[in-house]
Amino acid sequence: MRVHVADHPLITHKLTVLRDKTTPSPTFRALAEELVTLLAYEATRNVTVVPVTVNTPVSEAQGVAIAEPRPLVVPILRAGLGMLEGMVKLVPSAEVGFLGMVRNEETLEPTTYAERLPDDLSDRQCFVLDPMLATGGSLSAAIEFLFKRGAQDVTAICLLGAPEGVAALEKATEGRDVTLVLGALDEKLNEKGYIVPGLGDAGDRLYGTV
């Protein structure tokens, strides 16, 4: 697994505001969207393109276009939905599939409660969006799901990750073509499985307590 941790003052600045517990939901949502756009720049570095020729007002120009089949963006509901608009803004031709997962807050085990994805993901490049990589259970299950459907490679974009989650994901995806792009790598998980210092419950901060 390739791991890329962002190292950019603008990203760190926006993450700092996101972490602040006094930041209200509307600002939190706007920042999550801006952050994913910045991280998507790195995450799409290896997106498959094909050569194309266009005519400028002056002459022919050689360029590229995003190849078919189009990339698939998969936000993990519910918190990953807060990253969707920022991602499709950067890759408007991408298709979008959905996975709904929730972590049992006692056992920390994830369950999948919704799935709306193409049956056949052969040759597809997939981009999974989830703001938080804590124990890694949810993201590992989501990525395995995509590979079982035939995905070619998977890039996960997370705003924050814990070292425990990165290690678990590395183990779970051994032998797979996986890239992880993180806004920041935090210190640890606490006894409740929350990222420290983290930002709290991303879904609740985006959409309110359920």
Ligand code: PRP
């Ligand atoms: C959060 C988060 C991840 C998961 C991370 O979702 O968005 O999906 O927890 O934890 P893990 O790495 O230990 O699996 P949650 O289950 O709270 O659901 P929500 O998005 O509906 O709030």
Ligand code: URA
């Ligand atoms: N899920 C969250 O939303 N936050 C954490 O810190 C861990 C899991």
